[in-house]
Amino acid sequence: MSIMEKGIVENLITELTKLPGIGRKTAQRLAFFILTMSQEDAKGISRAINELKEKARFCRECFSITENDLCSICSNNSRDRSKLCVVEEPSNILVIERTGIFNGLYHVLLGALSPIDGLTPDKLKINELVERVKKDSIKEIIIATNPNTKGEMTAQYINEILKPFHVKVTRIAYGLPIGGDIEFADEVTLGKAIEGRREI
Template identity: 50%
Template sequence: MELFAPPVERLIEEFAKLPGIGQKTAQRLAFHVLDLPKEDAERFADAIREAKAKTFTCRRCQNLTDSEICPICSDKTRNQKVICVVAEPRDVIAFERTKEYKGLYHVLHGTLSPMGHVGPDDIRIRELVKRVAEEETEEVILATNPDTEGEATAMYISRLLQPFGIKITRLAYGIPVGGHLEFVDEVTLTRALEGRKEL
């Protein structure tokens, strides 16, 4: 027996398909949308349609954009010889917020995951190798997450790029600012030791 009218049930089901959204949150979002004035609800629906229709991947770095080449790749003031490889478009935003990185990016749109049936052909590794082969790349920074999939992806890419004779680096991982040593796990502490640098 359906608890709500079929259109409401369908709306809840669609919200529940979003990552990190459980049934209760889906219901809350659905009722929020239903409470919106008609114009606001239509603007929301139009924003989804427009984003889906007008957003695609940059021909060069695979980041999301509304043009053939994204603004970062088009920016000639950036270091064109350094590529930071990230798993998802949201990782680019995280780096850009630091205002420290001035190179280019390559977005994989995922990581290798044998358990999830995600292999090298399912993410944008081929495009990265082609870029390195065709451009004057001097360094590739592997900035995938320090989890099993991220590590496996970084190792795989590292082996693929080795023949190009370029510098291949991995982000240093360690103790977060404000963290306490007694609460840090052994793997993180080991990484922090390995990634230590001279002051």
């Protein structure tokens, strides 16, 4: 009986399709690529996945990914603790950090509001955000959720629940990309760029 008939390759393809953005065709290509890899390289991938699942955890303060109780950002005393940037996923932190502009702390919601998908406020780390605002000396909350329906709904909800605490709440600006041409911008993007204008 061949490997294909035994379903060994099929099992791997099925497992790979569980990853985000991986359809069946991509999973097939990956499965057959893994078959051609050296035993050591394949075991290296397996070890890395196992190690991630065994050692990675959520930071007890911001809910980013870390191997320790606190992530490297929360434990860094040189960060500006008066500013808190709220993001949907831990991966968003990496993108913002690459800009080298923001030197405050983060709070990861682990998703965005989507009642139709069962993602209500109690399923996200919103209560934990409120607790941080209560106990820490935070002067500004910068909401950096995605510029889509779920992200906007989440931003509005957070803005409302934080009103009693008299903390400054801002939303990241979005609009035209650097080097972009106004002529080719869609109406929504251009509208957001005009709304997010600033004095020069």
